[in-house]
Amino acid sequence: MTENKDLKSRLVIGAKRDGRREYDEAARDELVRMCLKPGVSIARTAMEHDVNPNQLRKWITRYRQQRMAQVQQNLASGVADGTLIDTPTSVPSSVAPAFIPVVTAPLAPPDVTQERSPPLPSMVVALHVRLPNGVEFELGNASLEELATIVQMLGRLPCSGSTMG
Incomplete structure (x- = not known):
């Protein structure tokens, strides 16, 4: 509980003339990560930290978008979790193609001599x-x-x- 009070005290760093509060980015990200844990109520967490739940929801959305952009950027550059991934830039010509053509034979025509079952009576x-x-x-x-x-x-x-x- 003391860490929640500490986070609450670190969260607001100032207020603007129009009444809007300014928040510390590190504390805000910590609050967002706390909300992303399974079973945590976003509304309850927001109210405990004197933050509007809608504002906290926007922060969570922005945080997820930033994380997704970082992941995509890391995948594009060949780095995953801080580890460089060595991907070949060209495939050797001696390697067989991964896909081979599939030839299908026409299906036999259905047997028309089968008797059709009588229609089921409707309810x-x-x-x-x-x-x-x-x-x-x-x-x-x-x-x-x-x-x-x-x-x-x-x-x-x-x-x-x-x-x-």
């Missing part, structure tokens, strides 16, 4: 609807497709003034 459902304005209707022996169409149509109907609260 039959009944529906009873009571609208807020007192209108009732009942649909019996309807298929799922028909009921879906009815429900979609009912969902598109505008609400009448009598049912609006």
